[in-house]
Amino acid sequence: MGFAFDEATTVESVGEGRYRGQVSPDWSIGIASNGGYLVSLGLAALGRALPHPDPFAVSAHFLARADPGPVDVPVEVVRAGRGLSTGTARLEQEGISRVHLTATFGDLGALRGPTVVTGALPAIPPPEACVPAVGSEASPFTQRFDLRLTPESAAWVTGRPSGVAEVAGWIRFADGRPADAASLPLFADAFPPTAFNLFEGVGWVPTIELTVHVRGRPAPGWLRCRFRTRFLIGGYLEEDGEIWDAGEHLVALSRQMARVNL
């Protein structure tokens, strides 16, 4: 322990199927807690209730903004099978549900079956050729990471969106915590929104729903990530993510539905 992510996702058991934690202010972007962080908090509780070690498929629906402070996390084991188990977790503050998540856990160390990969490793310049993303006091979330954006991805920073709804680059924890299966849902929601490269002056891009498929345990080192949007329709978009580890293996796929507020 001692790493910020583990401290910020610690939950204590307060009864059968009931956990309590703290929404840390250190993982906020403006007034909103990061969605991937909230999912990680819920998974920390759910993972204690399920018999398998790794999240395989995580579905989160975001209902209301969460505020820094205490949070109740009721969990329910829906099914505990031999190879997979499924449960739900909810983040509640003042009796209001903020996030509802369902996850199926399994054992990534016990995968037995064929492998056929045709998806190509995203071509991204090395970290030293990318642009470091800098956090601010108002948005401490970014300070939790060493995040490097490709120059094209970072175009919006200087007020000139690239026009291409894509954000790519490298990420790792700023405090040296190694990435693992449990933290991949966080990394899946840690890059700036793709919509920042479509329009100037995009405000909050609230996530409606986030799905993460964890496909492997990451090797130590940088995570290579790419997020793309192909369909912005009537203000709603999908953001499709790929996370690859330093061994050039795909370790997670993500997709979220979000709303663009211009």
Place this chain on the structure above:
Amino acid sequence: MGFAFDEATTVESVGEGRYRGQVSPDWSIGIASNGGYLVSLGLAALGRALPHPDPFAVSAHFLARADPGPVDVPVEVVRAGRGLSTGTARLEQEGISRVHLTATFGDLGALRGPTVVTGALPAIPPPEACVPAVGSEASPFTQRFDLRLTPESAAWVTGRPSGVAEVAGWIRFADGRPADAASLPLFADAFPPTAFNLFEGVGWVPTIELTVHVRGRPAPGWLRCRFRTRFLIGGYLEEDGEIWDAGEHLVALSRQMARVNL
């Protein structure tokens, strides 16, 4: 009414947040009820409890095979907001949860916001140049549809998988029921598995998790669909789907995690 899909997804209210329906044997593939059909049954109940008309984001986790016969569908409204509402539904038979789904509903007729589409319409030969998929008595599900596969997609039918984990073609209800937002989650799971084109003798490809994002109400006519797999890793794969309507608008994106049993 009078259409098979509506009859097979009819639920009756049997108390506060409790519905009951019938898992129809007409939507089975071998001994398994189709996952998209089961999701539609759950959504039919949930839709009656939520104030908005259309499913926007649907997340379903599949826990156990469902059998033809009575099914209890407890639903819970987790949040009813102004523009969106979220709830859960569970399909239970003999006290065992078979499917757990969470869905966020909204109003596809009230979308206000920018549209930027860069995803390309899938190039697919016209229906009359495609191969009709034929159902069987043992697998009546296919008989519910007029389903045409591209010649390459249908390669596995003759025992020569194409080697490309892709299935594409056209689909509509066999009985003339128009497609609508409520039926898109069904269509998202109605094509043969992509894995049939990877290996000979693939057995059941059970879905672990299915997410459907409904992005528009389909125009009348054929739906143009493409499903692709890029990452089969240790026996688990994603299947990414696009559904376009006859007006050449994207109306749904889907992704499922499934397991390949060789």
